[in-house]
Amino acid sequence: MQNEVMFAGFGGQGILLIGKLLAHAAMEEGYEVAWIPSYGPEMRGGTAYCTVVIGDQPIGSPIIKNPSHLVAMNRPSLEKFAPVIKPGGVVLINLSLIPVDSGRSDLDELKVPTQDIAASVGNGKAANIVALAAFVARSKLVSIDSLKHCIEVEFAAKPKLIPLNIKAMEEGVKAAL
Amino acid sequence: MAKTFQRPQALFDQPTHYCPGCTHGVIHRLVAETIDELGIRGRTVGIAPVGCAVLAYNYIDCDFQEAAHGRAPAMATGIKRVRPDLMVFTYQGDGDLASIGMGEIIHAANRGEKFTTIFVNNAIYGMTGGQMAPTTMPNQRTSTSPFGRKTEEAGMPIRVAELLSALVTPAYVTRQTVIRPKYIQKAKKAILKAFTYQMEKRCFSLVELVSTCPTNWGMTPPEAIQWAEDVLLPYYPLGDVKTPDADVKEAPCKTK
Amino acid sequence: MPKVLMKGNEAIAEAAIRAGCLNYFAYPITPQSEVAEYLCWRLPEVNGVFLQGESEVAVAYMIFGAAGAGVRVFTTSSSPGISLMSEGISYLCGAELPAVFVNIMRGGPGLGGILPSQADYLQATKGIGHGDCRLLVMAPASVQEAAEMVMQAFPLAEKYRNPVMILGDGLIGQMMEPVEFPDHLRSEPSNKDGWASSGMDHRKSKTRNLVRSLFLDPEQLNRHNMDLRAKYERMKAEEVQYENFNTEGDYQALIVSYGTMSRVCKTAVNMLKEQGIEVGLIRPRTLFPFPEAAIGEAAAKVSCRAVLSVEMSMGQMVEDVERSVRGARPVQWYGKCGGEVPTPEEIIEVVKTTLASDLSRR
Amino acid sequence: MPAQIAINGIVIIVGNYGSGKTEVAINLAVDRQAAGQRVRVADLDLVNPYFRTREARRPLEALGIEMVLPPEGLLQADLPILVPQVAGLIRDPGDLAILDAGGDDVGATVLAALAEAFAKSEAPVRMLQVVNPFRPNTDSVEGCQAMRKAIESASHRQVTGWIGNAHMLDETTVEHIARGYALMQALVADSGLPLVCMTAAAALMPAIGALDVDCPMLAVRRQLVPPWQKPVPLQPEKSNG
Structure with a gap:
């Protein structure tokens, strides 16, 4: 079994970080993981994306043509990647910035106003955590407990940020229900 | 005094390969005497350049590394950073230091690397057969400037000591010469000072030594000395260009 | 740790x-x-x-x-x-x-x-x-x-x-x-x-x-x-180091590939297996010294009809693969570079084409 | 043709790059040693580390010719090494001391640094310029004279005579030597300096007799050959003199 998750959005939305959090959580649960960034010029201010591969066998190709799932944080990302997602995958659409849907009927679409939710817990910047939590709650690739643990580890150096991000996570999980 | 004629312990007892009238032999001796006087032979590493002094390790008796052309300051940086307890000096000519290795010497000096550079400036490439150097004088004929150095094409000769002293960091930059006995004591003192500053962990020091190359200049040794005095010294004035006590406010140099 | x-x-x-x-x-x-x-x-x-x-x-x-x-x-x-x-x-x-x-x-x-x-x-x-x-x-x-x-x-x-x-x-x-x-x-x-x-x-x-x-x-x-x-x-x-992948049994073709490229090739080998096509893979872990003997031996297996060097370059390692195979089997190169990475699907296609053209020659 | 090359004291061999100075110096040494003169050779080529007299040191030493060279370990060094023995050789050259300088004015520059030694020497000093008229810059009287001027300026010495070294390596014919001789004659007329000798490969010597050459001929046995060729053995012939 192998799942590939594409995270995509604008540079500065914290795309690479939520990819890393998912990879970390999957690793903690004993899966084989790989986090593959796009490190092209587009990462500087333009589109940022990364792919997280989670499997129970050693991971072969890190180049993924058709990911299983998509977390789209802006409209160009949805338009670019929704067509290549494998049927049956979860597609998270950041409703705060994307007024359209994926255009596919064979995907599990999950629309979440991530910015608005993040703003409601205290900081719009936590939209990425809201999105990740909602995606995890829907796809069930890892447990929410693992995710929580990894968020705490990630922000260990800035402990003031932990409560905010945990709150954002909890609201994200609720949004997926 | 008999002492003057004693062979320093750091100098091998063998004739050099240098041409008659060449100053490398004298400079080797001054470096060797300095190493003896400071008692540092067992923790000194020299870096021999590409140039006539490539075989300097045949004459000076301490650990040595042999550099690629121009790279001695980078190598000295490598040694000194990982082994700050060692005493490190580079021995470089004008082609090596002022042409191909200009980038390395400027950055090593500017980082304040704690080694000493002996810079032998004889205004010509000796090893490769008398080609033009960055320090070749205007109208000086060399094998690659057969009609004399044209300043409109090659610019004016580079005054290395002044150039490096424009940097804030270096501790000690001086220009001396050994072309006549009357200059040698001062040159010796400068070399001793440069090594002492290194022992005191002060930033980079460089001693430029105006020298002769009778063979490639096409002169007898006495003619070469006279030419150096008449032509080189007015353009390359002797004396300290930068001392560690100047610019104390800005420079990161510290005594231990 | x-x-x-x-x-x-x-x-x-x-x-x-x-x-x-x-x-x-x-x-x-x-x-x-x-x-x-x-x-x-x-x-x-x-x-x-x-x-x-x-x-x-x-x-x-x-x-x-x-x-x-x-x-x-x-x-x-x-x-x-x-x-x-x-x-x-x-x-x-x-x-x-x-x-x-x-x-x-x-x-x-x-x-x-x-x-x-x-x-x-x-x-x-x-x-x-x-x-x-x-x-x-x-x-x-x-x-x-x-x-x-x-x-x-x-x-x-x-x-x-x-x-x-x-x-x-x-x-x-x-x-x-x-x-x-x-x-x-x-x-x-x-x-x-x-x-x-x-x-x-x-x-x-x-x-x-x-x-x-x-x-x-x-x-x-x-x-x-x-x-x-x-x-x-x-x-x-x-000091020769290499990895064998799917070479225990019979295989129709042998892929030689290293680094990231070899992982893509492994995925391709697994996918080909599902389609009933067995392909072996040797992954050099040292490039100098090169696993010449291992590749030569693997290529010489009776079932093996072709050798493929897959690289993110315009055909560099293939020279060493050819040297190792010593003419015993046809050696081909496939690759892309400049940031383009061949996908498993492309490699599957190349393997199939290679085997087909090799068959048609017989 | 006159059989003897009349030289003694100090003979400096100069010429442009590739004129054949070194082969001339080596063969001149062999010729004079065979004629009974006690010959010493100094390799003064500090410029180009390829094709220098030092490469022929073994066969020359076997003939009893004394070589003045840098120390053994530094023979192949890309370093200008002017050993103090050179000054000694100049002060006391014996029968004949041949100084083989480097090519062009650049190679001759080192002679200026030796001016004091020359001044102290009582022996006659000749500076002979080797000319191969089949080399690009010395295929005319003007070219040869320009090279002479450059060498004289760099060495602070006057050229005193010419050596005609007309050859096309292995493709040399008697015709080449005849053409070379004609140019040397014009050069003698223009410069007023004597033609000390012409050269020809030892194998060509028998055919040279047919030419009307009014100067001594030096037989050349090539020593500085590429690795796929063997040097011509340096057998000292009985000199006619």
């Missing part, structure tokens, strides 16, 4: 420290600058030396100086930077100094691009510097392996008194994977008293050492080169 999730570049940096190498000189270049960005704070924690040089040319000689002084030292760079270091690498080989160079390859020629590539294969294995010099070249295919190879590289460099290169591609440097570091190794070349310019006082012998590569007497220089050659021959005898 437990597994941690790290970028290849970070893992390479941390692995060097755990291998006892506390000295790093480098110049930034994408896609490996994270190594310097990691070590600039990590090395001071362990009282190590971090220095950003003014150029790759200077860095190569900082490495020379430090290696010549008898300490473990390494640098990391990417293709154009390695080209600038290649003069210094030749001097290190000539002076027989141990050091580790990591090349996280990007696209070329010239400025090329910053995306992953394997286009420095020939440079690393055959053309790294002037003169008869060779590097021991190791090619990791995962972050874990990159870390392990860095840790192996230092003792190997010291065993042979020769630079060792870790040849990774941009993905190896940029990808994050779980990594587990083996225990600490010793931190100094154990044989350095015989050759390092570390100060006479620090040696029992109290005799001086010269670190040099100039031999004016042609007989002496020839002898020196014969000694170097003997070392390279010893590497060939003792």
Whole structure:
């Protein structure tokens, strides 16, 4: 079994970080993981994306043509990647910035106003955590407990940020229900 | 005094390969005497350049590394950073230091690397057969400037000591010469000072030594000395260009 | 210690420290600058030396100086930077100094691009510097392996008194994977008293050492080169590393591929198996020495009808694969470069076409 | 043709790059040694580390010709090494001291540094310029004179005579030597300096008799050959003199 998750959005939305959090959580649960960034010029201010591969066998190709799932944080990302997602995958659409849907009927679409939710817990910047939590709650690739643990580890150096991000996570999980 | 004629312990007892009238032999001796006087032979590493002094390790008796052309300051940086307890000096000519290795010497000096550079400036490439150097004088004929150095094409000769002293960091930059006995004591003192500053962990020091190359200049040794005095010294004035006590406010140099 | 999730570049940096190498000189270049960005704070924690040089040319000689002084030292760079270091690498080989160079390859020629590539294969294995010099070249295919190879590289460099290169591609440097570091190794070349310019006082012998590569007497220089050659021959005898994948049973074709590319090929091999087509794979872990015998043997298997060298280059390793197969089977190349990475689907297509054309010829 | 090359004291061999100075110096030494003169040779080529007299040191020493060279370990060094023995040789050259300088004015520059030694020597000093008229810059009287001027300026010495070394290596014919001789004659007329000798490969010597050459001929046995050729053995012939 192998799942590939594409995270995509604008540079500065914290795309690479939520990819890393998912990879970390999957690793903690004993899966084989790989986090593959796009490190092209587009990462500087333009589109940022990364792919997280989670499997129970050693991971072969890190180049993924058709990911299983998509977390789209802006409209160009949805338009670019929704067509290549494998049927049956979860597609998270950041409703705060994307007024359209994926255009596919064979995907599990999950629309979440991530910015608005993040703003409601205290900081719009936590939209990425809201999105990740909602995606995890829907796809069930890892447990929410693992995710929580990894968020705490990630922000260990800035402990003031932990409560905010945990709150954002909890609201994200609720949004997926 | 008999002492003057004693062979320093750091100098091998063998004739050099240098041409008659060449100053490398004298400079080797001054470096060797300095190493003896400071008692540092067992923790000194020299870096021999590409140039006539490539075989300097045949004459000076301490650990040595042999550099690629121009790279001695980078190598000295490598040694000194990982082994700050060692005493490190580079021995470089004008082609090596002022042409191909200009980038390395400027950055090593500017980082304040704690080694000493002996810079032998004889205004010509000796090893490769008398080609033009960055320090070749205007109208000086060399094998690659057969009609004399044209300043409109090659610019004016580079005054290395002044150039490096424009940097804030270096501790000690001086220009001396050994072309006549009357200059040698001062040159010796400068070399001793440069090594002492290194022992005191002060930033980079460089001693430029105006020298002769009778063979490639096409002169007898006495003619070469006279030419150096008449032509080189007015353009390359002797004396300290930068001392560690100047610019104390800005420079990161510290005594231990 | 437990597994941690790290970028290849970070893992390479941390692995060097755990291998006892506390000295790093480098110049930034994408896609490996994270190594310097990691070590600039990590090395001071362990009282190590971090220095950003003014150029790759200077860095190569900082490495020379430090290696010549008898300490473990390494640098990391990417293709154009390695080209600038290649003069210094030749001097290190000539002076027989141990050091580790990591090349996280990007696209070329010239400025090329910053995306992953394997286009420095020939440079690393055959053309790294002037003169008869060779590097021991190791090619990791995962972050874990990159870390392990860095840790192996230092003792190997010291065993042979020769630079060792870790040849990774941009993905190896940029990808994050779980990594587990083996225990600490010793931190100094154990044989350095015989050759390092570390100060006479620090040696029992109290005799001086010269670190040099100039031999004016042609007989002496020839002898020196014969000694170097003997070392390279010893590497060939003792240091070949490779991985076999799906080669136990019969297979119709054999793929040779290394680094990131080999992982794509493994996926292709698994997918082909599902379609009933068996393909074997050999992944060289060392590129010099090259696993000639293993590839020659695997290609000679009766069921094997063709050999395919798959690379992120325009056909470089294929020359060594051809040399290894020695005409026993047709050898083909497939590859892309400049940041384009062949997908498993493309490789499946190429394997099928190769087998079909091979059948039609019979 | 006159059989003897009349030289003694100090003979400096100069000429442009590739004029054949070194082969001339070697064969001149062999010729004079065979004629009974006690010959010493100094390799003064500090410029170009390829094709220097030192490469023929073994066969020359076997003939009893004394060589003044840098120390053994530095023979192949890319370093200008002017050993002090050269000054000694100049002060006391014996029967004949041949100084083989480097090519062009650049190679002759070293002679200026030796001016004091020359001044102290009582022996006659000749500076002979070797000319191969089949080389690009010395295929005319003007070219040869320009090279002479450059060498004289760099060495601070006057050229005193010419050696005609007309050859096309292995493709040399008698015709080449005849054409070379014609140019040397024009050069003698223009410069007023004597033609000390012409050269020809030893194998060509029998055919030279047919030419109307009014100067001594030096038989040349090539020593500085590429690795795929063997040097012509330096057998000292009985001199006619």
